[in-house]
Amino acid sequence: MNRRNSLSAIAAALALGALGLPQAAAAADVTLTYAFFAPAKTFPAVQMAHWAQQLNKRSSGKVEVKTFPGGTLLGAKDMYDGVTKGVADIGLGSPSYDPGRFPLTSGVALPVGFTSATQASKTLWALTKEFKPKEYEGFKVIAMFTTEPGFIQSKTAVRNAADLAGMKLRAAGTGVPVLKALGAAPIGMPMPEVPQSVSTGVINGTMTSREVLQDFKLAESLKFVTDYPTVVVAFAAVMDQKKWDKLPADVKKVIEELAEEMPGWTGNYHDNENVGAAMAWAQKDHKLQVVPLAADEKARWDAKLKSMEEDWVKEMTGKGLPAAAYMKRLHELAPQFAKK
Numbered sequence: 001m002n003r004r005n006s007l008s009a010i011a012a013a014l015a016l017g018a019l020g021l022p023q024a025a026a027a028a029d030v031t032l033t034y035a036f037f038a039p040a041k042t043f044p045a046v047q048m049a050h051w052a053q054q055l056n057k058r059s060s061g062k063v064e065v066k067t068f069p070g071g072t073l074l075g076a077k078d079m080y081d082g083v084t085k086g087v088a089d090i091g092l093g094s095p096s097y098d099p100g101r102f103p104l105t106s107g108v109a110l111p112v113g114f115t116s117a118t119q120a121s122k123t124l125w126a127l128t129k130e131f132k133p134k135e136y137e138g139f140k141v142i143a144m145f146t147t148e149p150g151f152i153q154s155k156t157a158v159r160n161a162a163d164l165a166g167m168k169l170r171a172a173g174t175g176v177p178v179l180k181a182l183g184a185a186p187i188g189m190p191m192p193e194v195p196q197s198v199s200t201g202v203i204n205g206t207m208t209s210r211e212v213l214q215d216f217k218l219a220e221s222l223k224f225v226t227d228y229p230t231v232v233v234a235f236a237a238v239m240d241q242k243k244w245d246k247l248p249a250d251v252k253k254v255i256e257e258l259a260e261e262m263p264g265w266t267g268n269y270h271d272n273e274n275v276g277a278a279m280a281w282a283q284k285d286h287k288l289q290v291v292p293l294a295a296d297e298k299a300r301w302d303a304k305l306k307s308m309e310e311d312w313v314k315e316m317t318g319k320g321l322p323a324a325a326y327m328k329r330l331h332e333l334a335p336q337f338a339k340k
């Protein structure tokens, strides 16, 4: 962060002007850096760009946000520590990549029956405000959202449990136990590593939201999507709390206003533009096939995942977390955010 008084801002503007650089670059009096681990065209990065633009506009140019997609400033695994160390002012990471560090948040990534990213995103944000999970201590959460419930996307068709048995599939950390329960051989890894891992044969597919078929060009090698929605992946953009505390009150107000909007904005973009466009492209240009799951097979898969929520509540309660209350509230909130 870089706050200047107006005199030094003028001096900087003059200096930049003398160098022939755009004077607008020096007009802001707060500059924030914002890091994300995946490419600019992916939906979390589209969210980041929208947020940056809106903050600049609603602060009348007072705040400038410099975005760093593609892991150029921080990668998936060092995102949150990087924010604490001050490498970036804001970092967008996935708590689902590290359920041990973000245990309460991992509750939204259980098979709880969300039907869209919009619904899960709004539920996650409401839960986070109500429960103020300790796992975000030291951070100010400025935006939260999720993927749609993920689908198995694979090189060979998965029509039943036998097709899936022992298949090397990648997921976010929270998706690993889901794939395991279904009988696959899951591997947890960040999304940006997936294309290469598919091409080298380390994995035969992934379980996540379907826009990755286009946004990571995975449809070139993954030709099948099994029509069985599973679990969402959570995202949280954070600032270091101490840095947040020092922001001007009017800037904080705009950021808090945006925090209320981002779950719905991002969910809508992902559900209603991003995924549909990617599926249409993959089906048309890459002969992607959507594999149906027979009703009796679906019932068997559901049965394999049924105890996960109860097991999670037991495990988290044992760690002293308000897991039962969190899940109870999740199931009260989710229907309120369902598509009417």
Ligand code: 3IO
Binding pocket: 038, 039, 042, 043, 044, 094, 147, 150, 171, 172, 173, 190, 191, 192, 207, 208, 209, 212, 233
């Ligand atoms: C994701 C992460 C970065 C960019 C695009 C993305 N689409 C879905 C995800 C979530 C993810 O990493 C996962 O494991 O499902």
